[in-house]
Amino acid sequence: GAGVSQSPSNKVTEKGKDVELRCDPISGHTALYWYRQSLGQGLEFLIYFQGNSAPDKSGLPSDRFSAERTGGSVSTLTIQRTQQEDSAVYLCASSLEGVLGGVRNTEAFFGQGTRLTVV
Amino acid sequence: SQQGEEDPQALSIQEGENATMNCSYKTSINNLQWYRQNSGRGLVHLILIRSNEREKHSGRLRVTLDTSKKSSSLLITASRAADTASYFCATASNTGKLIFGQGTTLQVKP
Structure with missing residues (x-):
């Protein structure tokens, strides 16, 4: 596609339910990132996929959060047993990683996010 | 973790004035980037400065990087009402991981 696509754009769920958020990166982009942003706050890093390397999961806030990336393309972020504090905008980004002269090109392209509300 | x-x-600020935003970070970086966000949704990449560069320009944007002080600044010259947005710096590690700052909310009054 022309850009990073996230679905759904909005999700309202009941506390305790599981949710799945989807991200379709730009075709050919090897790197994919998930971030969480609460109202008026910065972006909280969640997870980073790069090619065939093991993902960097260091930002996942608890074991209720997991993410996978199938076939090096589409990614799904799953939140189990949702809590009210999980309410936020979840942003996905992808980049065409390359290293030239030891310098990484990591310009990230963002989707419009999924606004998750846990009631 | 936030860096x-x-x-x-x-x-x-008033339209026509310059706006300066600063960013500090803690660990070594491969490059530093600035992004803009409107209306709390997707971010748009503005400019990337490599760790071996000290200054970079793009249109009305000027970015500086001081790796000895682990800091960067973004200058927007001759600001316009349309520049009203949130601006974020992001540091890229040698593994490509991107970590964002808390952002600066800029309001440009017409």
Whole structure:
């Protein structure tokens, strides 16, 4: 596609339910990132996929959060047993990683996010 | 984990004035980038400066990087009402991981 696509754009769920958020990166982009942003706050890093390397999961806030990336393309972020504090905008980004002269090109392209509300 | 810290948190200026935002970080970086966000949704990449560069220009944007002080600044010259947005710095590690700061909210009054 022309850009990073996230679905759904909005999700309202009941506390305790599981949710799945989807991200379709730009075709050919090897790197994919998930971030969480609460109202008026910065972006909280969640997870980073790069090619065939093991993902960097260091930002996942608890074991209720997991993410996978199938076939090096589409990614799904799953939140189990949702809590009210999980309410936020979840942003996905992808980049065409390359290293030239030891310098990484990591310009990230963002989707419009999924606004998750846990009631 | 968050790496970047930005100041000021909020900035309000008149159209035509210059706006300066600062970003500090803690660990070594491969490059540093600045992004803009409107309406709390997707971010748009503005400019990337490599760790071996000290200054970079793009249109009305000027970015500086001081790796000895682990800090960067973004200058927007001759600001316009349309520049009203939140601005974030992001540091890229040698593994490509991107960590964002808390952002500066800029309001440009017409």
